[in-house]
Amino acid sequence: MQMRPLLHRIAAAGALCLILSGCQQSQDDSTIVLSAIGEAAGRADPVRGPMIFPDSVVMGATAQGLVRFDANGQVEPGLAERWIVIDDGTSYIFRIDDAVWPDGSPVDARQVARALNRVIAPGSRNPLAPFLRSVEEIVAMTPEVIEIRLSHPRPDLLRLLAQPEMAIFRPRTLVGTGPFRLEDATAPLRLTSAPVSDADIDGDDDGEAAPQIRLRLRGERASLALIRYREHLSDLVLGGTFVDWPTARASGVSDSDLQIDPAEGLFGLQIRNRKGFLSDPGNRQALAMALDRDAILDRVAGDWNPSETILPEQLNSAAPPAQAPWGTMGRDDRIAAAKAQVARWKAQQREAMPPLRIALPDGPGANLLWTGIGPALNGIGLPVLRVPLSAEADLTLVDAVAPFDGASWYLRTACGACDETIIAMLDAAVTATNTGVRAQYLAQADAALAQDAAYIPLARPLRWSLVRPRLGGFQRNSRAWHPLNHLRKENGS
CATH class of the missing domain: 3.40.190 (D-Maltodextrin-Binding Protein; domain 2)
Structure with missing residues (x-):
C-alpha cells in the first residue's frame, strides 16, 4: 500500500x-x-x-447489568451489590443495590427479571441468547433479590451478564441506570456522570x-x-x-x-457453503494449507501472531486445542499437498471452476490482507474473487472478540456451514448436566471441526x-x- x-x-x-x-x-x-x-x-x-x-x-x-466489567476486563458489581452461587453452581442469587432510574423511581428485582427474560425469550435476536440456553428460570424472590436458575453449572455466567448486551434498561425508552446520563442525543452525544459516590x-x-x-x-x-x-x-x-x-x-x-x-477471540475464514469445490473436506484443508499466515499477517501488522487452532487454549474442553491434519507439516510440504489436492479435483471436473467468493470488509487493512490471501490461493490453482461482507460468499472473514472464556463460543462462532454431526455435538454439550460429559462433547466437536475444515484460523483479533x-x-x-x-x-x- x-x-x-x-x-x-x-x-x-x-x-x-x-x-x-x-x-x-x-x-x-x-x-x-x-x-x-x-x-x-x-x-x-x-x-x-x-x-x-x-x-x-x-x-x-448509560445502562448496566447485574454485573459489569472493570478497567481490567474483570467482573465487578453493577446493579447487584453482591451475589452468591449455590446448589453446585446452578443457582445465582443477586441482591439489587439501591439503584434508581433517571426519573428517580427505584429499580426492583421484578423489573430486572423482566428485562433478562426478554433477552432469552423466543424470537430474541440478542447475540448472546444462544449461550444462555442453560437458564431455566429468572425470578424475583423479593423486591431486592433476583435468582437465575440453571440446568447445569455455568462458571462463565457472570462474564456473560457483564456484557453490554445484557444491560438492564426500559425497553420503550432504552434508558438504564449506568454510570452516565445521556443529556443530549445530537452528535456529539453529551453524557454526564450520574450523581453517585x-x-x-x-x-x-x-x-x-x-x-x-x-x-x-x-x-x-x-x-x-x-x-x-x-x-x-x-x-x-x-x-x-x-x-x-x-x-x-x-x-x-x-x-x-x-x-x-x-x-482473545476469532480471526479467520468461515466456510459459508459446502457446494462444488467446498463440498470436499480435503479441498477445504487445501485452502487452509495454502495460507502462509506469517506472511499474510505481516502485510497488515508486523507483530501480529498467527494461529492455527480454533481454541486459544484448552478452556473448558476435555482436550487441548485440536490441530488440523496438516499441523505438523512444513511450509513447502503444505503448498505441495494443497496444489496436488486442487489438481486432482480439477481433473475430475467437466467444467471450469467458478471463482471462490471471499467476503472481506472495506478498508486498508482488509486490502493488505487480500494481497496475501488472493495470491496464495491463486498459487495452488484456485480462482478467487473478493466480495463485500454484505454479499453472498463462499467464505467470509470472522473477526470477533470472545465475550467469555468458553469453548462453546469459539466452536459455535466458527461453525458456519458445519457438518450436522458437529452441530449435534455442540447441542449435546449445551444440554449435558455433567461437567465432564460436556467437556468431552466440546473436545469431540473441536477435533471434528479441525478435520472438517469449516473454519480456517488465521490469528486472534x-x-x-x-x-x-x-x-x-x-x-x-x-x-x-x-x-x-x-x-x-x-x-x-
Whole structure:
C-alpha cells in the first residue's frame, strides 16, 4: 500500500476538520471527548439484533447489568451489590443495590427479571441468547433479590451478564441506570456522570462525592477519529480493528498513545457453503494449507501472531486445542499437498471452476490482507474473487472478540456451514448436566471441526485504541472493552 497518498488525504481532511463546527477542543479537564469507530452513535436495543460498536459504547455508559466489567476486563458489581452461587453452581442469587432510574423511581428485582427474560425469550435476536440456553428460570424472590436458575453449572455466567448486551434498561425508552446520563442525543452525544459516590465511579470506599465527568461521544469512521485525535480535538479513540490499523500507523499519532489489547477471540475464514469445490473436506484443508499466515499477517501488522487452532487454549474442553491434519507439516510440504489436492479435483471436473467468493470488509487493512490471501490461493490453482461482507460468499472473514472464556463460543462462532454431526455435538454439550460429559462433547466437536475444515484460523483479533496520558485508568485487557467510568485513576487524575 502507498502510504504517501494516504497521508496526504489525512492531512487534507485534517485541515477541513479544523474549520468545521464539530471540531471543538474541550476546554476543561472534566470533559472527555471520544470517538467510537463505526457509524453514528445512538441508542439501540440488543434484543432486536447485534449492536454496532458505537451503540455498544453508549449502552455500556448509560445502562448496566447485574454485573459489569472493570478497567481490567474483570467482573465487578453493577446493579447487584453482591451475589452468591449455590446448589453446585446452578443457582445465582443477586441482591439489587439501591439503584434508581433517571426519573428517580427505584429499580426492583421484578423489573430486572423482566428485562433478562426478554433477552432469552423466543424470537430474541440478542447475540448472546444462544449461550444462555442453560437458564431455566429468572425470578424475583423479593423486591431486592433476583435468582437465575440453571440446568447445569455455568462458571462463565457472570462474564456473560457483564456484557453490554445484557444491560438492564426500559425497553420503550432504552434508558438504564449506568454510570452516565445521556443529556443530549445530537452528535456529539453529551453524557454526564450520574450523581453517585466514588465507590460507584472508581471503586473507592470513602463515600465522598466523585467529581462530575462530562463526555462528548461520536461514532465516526476511523480516518476522522484519527484526525480529531492527532489535532488534539479528542482524548480517546475506541474500537480500532485490523481494517484501520495501517491508517492509524500512518496518521502521525504518538506511538505512546497507541494501545493494543491482548484480545482473545476469532480471526479467520468461515466456510459459508459446502457446494462444488467446498463440498470436499480435503479441498477445504487445501485452502487452509495454502495460507502462509506469517506472511499474510505481516502485510497488515508486523507483530501480529498467527494461529492455527480454533481454541486459544484448552478452556473448558476435555482436550487441548485440536490441530488440523496438516499441523505438523512444513511450509513447502503444505503448498505441495494443497496444489496436488486442487489438481486432482480439477481433473475430475467437466467444467471450469467458478471463482471462490471471499467476503472481506472495506478498508486498508482488509486490502493488505487480500494481497496475501488472493495470491496464495491463486498459487495452488484456485480462482478467487473478493466480495463485500454484505454479499453472498463462499467464505467470509470472522473477526470477533470472545465475550467469555468458553469453548462453546469459539466452536459455535466458527461453525458456519458445519457438518450436522458437529452441530449435534455442540447441542449435546449445551444440554449435558455433567461437567465432564460436556467437556468431552466440546473436545469431540473441536477435533471434528479441525478435520472438517469449516473454519480456517488465521490469528486472534487485533484491537487498538488511542488514549491521552491523562486518562490514567485505561487498561488493556483481553475483552478489548473499556468502560467509560474507569478512564480516570481513583484519585480522579
